[in-house]
Amino acid sequence: MADLILHHYPSSPFSEKVRVAFGLKQLAWKSVVIPNIMPKPDLMPLTGGYRKTPVLQVGADIYCDTQLIMLEIERRYPKPPLLPVGQEGEARALAMWIDRTIFWSAVGVVMGAIGGQLPEAFKKDRSDFSGRSFDADRLKAMQPFAREQTHAQLVLAEQMLRDGRPFLLGAVPSLADCALWNPVWFLQVRMGAGDTPSPLDRCPKIVEWSHRMKAIGSGKPAEMTGAEALDVAKAATPESAKIDDKDPSGLKAGQKITVTPDDTGKVPVTGTLVGLSNERISIIRSDERVGDIVVHFPRAGFLVQPA
Ligand SMILES: N[C@@H](CCC(=O)N[C@@H](CS)C(=O)NCC(=O)O)C(=O)O
Known part of the structure; x- marks a missing residue:
């Protein structure tokens, strides 16, 4: 193949x-x-x-x-399977929600924290990419709001994990988990363990889940x-x-x-x-x-x- x-x-x-x-x-x-x-x-x-x-x-x-x-x-x-039998629609719908909503709130959190340190060429590129000027001061001022918005969304995934299931749709990981891993990984690697509060601070079930996701690795590149x-x-x-x-x-x-x-x-x-x-x-x-x-x-x- x-x-x-x-x-x-x-x-x-x-x-x-x-x-x-x-x-x-x-x-x-x-x-x-x-x-x-x-x-x-x-x-x-x-x-x-x-x-x-x-x-x-x-x-x-x-x-x-x-x-x-x-x-x-x-x-x-x-x-x-990434799409568990009988739960294909759920897996894809959760992924769509995460990609289009949680991810962008998480970008606000990360860019609000590190936007000021990024090179000018990156800021210019992302202004062209998004059609909105990359204004590090505005992002910084809006960061607490982005954090609350991200938390308000993440809490829905946190709720799913509260019954003790290891992954979002049950016993095994699916497309929904891969999708949630995107913003959670982004927050974890870019916010680090610094002083800036993270929306994950109040999501202990997601943090536990993230250890299981990390252990999955990336296959054989x-x-x-x-x-x-x-x-x-x-x-x-x-x-x-x-x-x-x-x-x-x-x-x-x-x-x-x-x-x-x-x-x-x-x-x-x-x-x-x-x-x-x-x-x-x-x-x-x-x-x-x-x-x-x-x-x-x-x-x-x-x-x-x-x-
Ligand atoms: N809907 C797209 C979103 C992809 C996306 O926005 N990727 C970011 C990087 S994570 C990007 O393209 N940034 C601009 C770039 O890399 O040039 C997808 O699911 O693949």
């Missing part, structure tokens, strides 16, 4: 969500470390403009957004360079994708479209529609460095428009 190649950087919390899934499934994978700000010259030929972290590559197929990356890992390596990953893509042929003709969007195979995230890093990717389901939308594009490449996105959270 073709290698799983993760384009990521060590301090990226959304990447940690995927790395812990590799740990759960004890998978071997290739690790390509990308810059944490633009430009990302070895990533753009693969994604066609999508700039967020992480990105999963398998040959000439590129999977954007952890929502889809996790489903793709599950499809290729179903055991042990092996380093790969960006150039090697581009060579892999060039030598491979994209897998065939399927179009659901009854999709209510009315989108048709062969149509030229753009796909754009609806929240941050809103860079449109242009290509020809080759795959469509409830879950994903796939476009083929050609790049002079890598040849034909198929880029896959989740449906939720992405805007699709005629090119």
Whole structure:
């Protein structure tokens, strides 16, 4: 089977969500470390403009957004499952809530604490990325509010663990745990054991759970360079994708479209529609460095428009 190649950087919390899934499934994978700000010259030929972290590559197929990356890992390596039988919807809904709500509150907490120490290039990049000026003084002033908001959300997960279950959906870890690990890990590694209060201070069950999550590890990574990953893509042929003709969007195979995230890093990717389901939308594009490449996105959270 073709290698799983993760384009990521060590301090990226959304990447940690995927790395812990590799740990759960004890998978071997290739690790390509990308810059944490633009430009990302070895990533753009693969994604066609999508700039967020992480990105999963398998040959000439590129999977954007952890929502889809996790489903793709599950499809290729179903055991042990990230989506427990009968609880697939619960696991995905919890992950969506955590990714879209808790994560951003936790960013407010961390950036309020360390924003002033970050390089100007990072602040400028994140202003472009989010469409809002990165103002370290404002973030610092708002930090107590962000902390309360994060706690008010985390407490719901804390409540789930109060009956003594080891993981959010029961006896074994699932996608929901990988998703919660993202902001919890971020708070733990970036806030450290310093003097600044953390929203986790009042969540003892989550802290206990975090020790179990940490023990899962990250599977078996092996380093790969960006150039090697581009060579892999060039030598491979994209897998065939399927179009659901009854999709209510009315989108048709062969149509030229753009796909754009609806929240941050809103860079449109242009290509020809080759795959469509409830879950994903796939476009083929050609790049002079890598040849034909198929880029896959989740449906939720992405805007699709005629090119
Ligand atoms: N919805 C995306 C969010 C990914 C995201 O926001 N990642 C952060 C890093 S953890 C990012 O892309 N930051 C800007 C960058 O790395 O250039 C996903 O689930 O993958």
